[in-house]
Amino acid sequence: MRKTDDVANATAAARSLDEPAYRAAVLDLLGLLANGELASFERLADDAAHAPDISGRLMLSRMAAGELSHIDVLAQHVDRLGGELEAEMLSYADVLGDFDARTVPRDWWERLMKTYVGYGLVLDFQRELGGRLDPETRALVADVLADNGYADYVVSVLAPVLAAEPQLGSRLALWGRRVVGEALGIAQNALVKHPSLGGLLSGGPDDAVEATKVLNRLAGGHARRMDRLGLTA
Amino acid sequence: MRKTDDVANATAAARSLDEPAYRAAVLDLLGLLANGELASFERLADDAAHAPDISGRLMLSRMAAGELSHIDVLAQHVDRLGGELEAEMLSYADVLGDFDARTVPRDWWERLMKTYVGYGLVLDFQRELGGRLDPETRALVADVLADNGYADYVVSVLAPVLAAEPQLGSRLALWGRRVVGEALGIAQNALVKHPSLGGLLSGGPDDAVEATKVLNRLAGGHARRMDRLGLTA
Numbered sequence: 001m002r003k004t005d006d007v008a009n010a011t012a013a014a015r016s017l018d019e020p021a022y023r024a025a026v027l028d029l030l031g032l033l034a035n036g037e038l039a040s041f042e043r044l045a046d047d048a049a050h051a052p053d054i055s056g057r058l059m060l061s062r063m064a065a066g067e068l069s070h071i072d073v074l075a076q077h078v079d080r081l082g083g084e085l086e087a088e089m090l091s092y093a094d095v096l097g098d099f100d101a102r103t104v105p106r107d108w109w110e111r112l113m114k115t116y117v118g119y120g121l122v123l124d125f126q127r128e129l130g131g132r133l134d135p136e137t138r139a140l141v142a143d144v145l146a147d148n149g150y151a152d153y154v155v156s157v158l159a160p161v162l163a164a165e166p167q168l169g170s171r172l173a174l175w176g177r178r179v180v181g182e183a184l185g186i187a188q189n190a191l192v193k194h195p196s197l198g199g200l201l202s203g204g205p206d207d208a209v210e211a212t213k214v215l216n217r218l219a220g221g222h223a224r225r226m227d228r229l230g231l232t233a
Numbered sequence: 234m235r236k237t238d239d240v241a242n243a244t245a246a247a248r249s250l251d252e253p254a255y256r257a258a259v260l261d262l263l264g265l266l267a268n269g270e271l272a273s274f275e276r277l278a279d280d281a282a283h284a285p286d287i288s289g290r291l292m293l294s295r296m297a298a299g300e301l302s303h304i305d306v307l308a309q310h311v312d313r314l315g316g317e318l319e320a321e322m323l324s325y326a327d328v329l330g331d332f333d334a335r336t337v338p339r340d341w342w343e344r345l346m347k348t349y350v351g352y353g354l355v356l357d358f359q360r361e362l363g364g365r366l367d368p369e370t371r372a373l374v375a376d377v378l379a380d381n382g383y384a385d386y387v388v389s390v391l392a393p394v395l396a397a398e399p400q401l402g403s404r405l406a407l408w409g410r411r412v413v414g415e416a417l418g419i420a421q422n423a424l425v426k427h428p429s430l431g432g433l434l435s436g437g438p439d440d441a442v443e444a445t446k447v448l449n450r451l452a453g454g455h456a457r458r459m460d461r462l463g464l465t466a
Contacts, residue, residue, distance in 0.1 A: 065302065071291065089287050
């Protein structure tokens with residue numbers, strides 16, 4: 001447990017959805033989560049359509065639909081807080097920027113790796129933002145961000161292939177670095193453009209310091225994911 | 234009501250899932266339906282990712298997820314009949330052929346029109362096959378093929394635009410003809426490659442005649458869809 005957690009948890013306990021600034025920050029966060037779910041849906045559905053066999057197409061399609069089901073939960077919560085989901089989502093409309101244009105996969109393996117790296121980092125980022133909330137919102141966020149088994153699926157598919165083909169491993173390690181660089185840029189950008197999210201991170205005025213720590217932890221999560229594939233981040 | 238319906242219904246009444254040939258035909262049909270649902274999921278999800286606003290992205294994504302939820306129902310039924318869904322789906326793996334490669338939309342309107350035309354025809358085709366089944370299978374098929382509101386959505390979006398831009402109307406009418414030509418080819422191909430489906434159509438030996446009638450009715454359905462947009466098929 002990090003040293004700052006006690007302070008942060010004490011702050012979180014005092015946070016109430018009746019407090020306007022906190023409420024606005026939560027709405028901002030829910031908008032980010034809804035965008036994340038929609039983007040994950042689209043990415044997994046697109047991967048599904050490119051999967052090499054029926055079994056993979058079905059599995060990835062089902063994961064995609066699972067992501068989408070969370071959006072209704074988020075919409076209800078936004079509604080209870082007096083917001084409107086689409087309006088909250090709109091403020092993140094450009095947050096992905098040209099990520100997809102800059103990371104066009106050349107084959108199925110690069111596609112799998114891109115989603116594994118990007119999706120994993122986006123989940124970690126959202127969890128960072130969801131750790132110091134009021135209990136009600138925290139429970140909702142944990143539910144929305146629950147592991148859907150995607151990472152395990154990728155590891156089970158990719159790890160044996162990589163073990164047999166070191167050259168593919170080198171290529172995908174490089175590719176993973178490129179993807180994570182772009183993804184970290186998106187996370188950083190989101191924090192800069194949405195200062196209220198930074199407030200959720202630290203609960204204090206030193207957002208920049210806390211933001212840097214978050215980005216470091218995200219890089220650590222990426223290294224662990226690469227390690228699961230036997231690759232160096 | 235068509236003259237042949239009395240005969241066909243009488244035949245359907247006699248059909249039992251205990252009869253091996255009929256059972257095999259039903260499994261074949263369920264495999265086709267599952268492919269249809271998966272293809273619809275992928276198409277709607279892809280359209281969602283290209284929709285010009287958040288509202289459209291959400292609506293189309295939800296429709297896509299709705300299609301996918303039917304696959305579990307189909308899988309259960311296949312299982313009850315002693316089959317295996319993925320195996321049944323495999324026999325249709327190439328049925329769409331190069332449909333997508335031959336009908337690449339140039340903009341959002343062509344994309345909407347392609348799904349409207351292709352999806353409508355695929356639904357009509359599947360309904361043709363589902364009309365003369367045993368009551369249990371028929372109920373299941375009707376449920377899976379229930380209207381999801383997609384056609385109404387397209388008409389509500391496209392009709393006002395077309396009314397204001399006759400040139401776009403001419404272009405989309407031509408485009409619709411190209412898409413439906415390719416889609417009819419797919420339906421015809423499915424009937425040729427899966428003779429058991431033809432058996433579901435007619436219940437008799439004159440499959441070729443019945444198949445022609447089916448294709449004519451599909452063309453009629455297409456004409457009605459174009460008419461809803463104020464376009465000539």
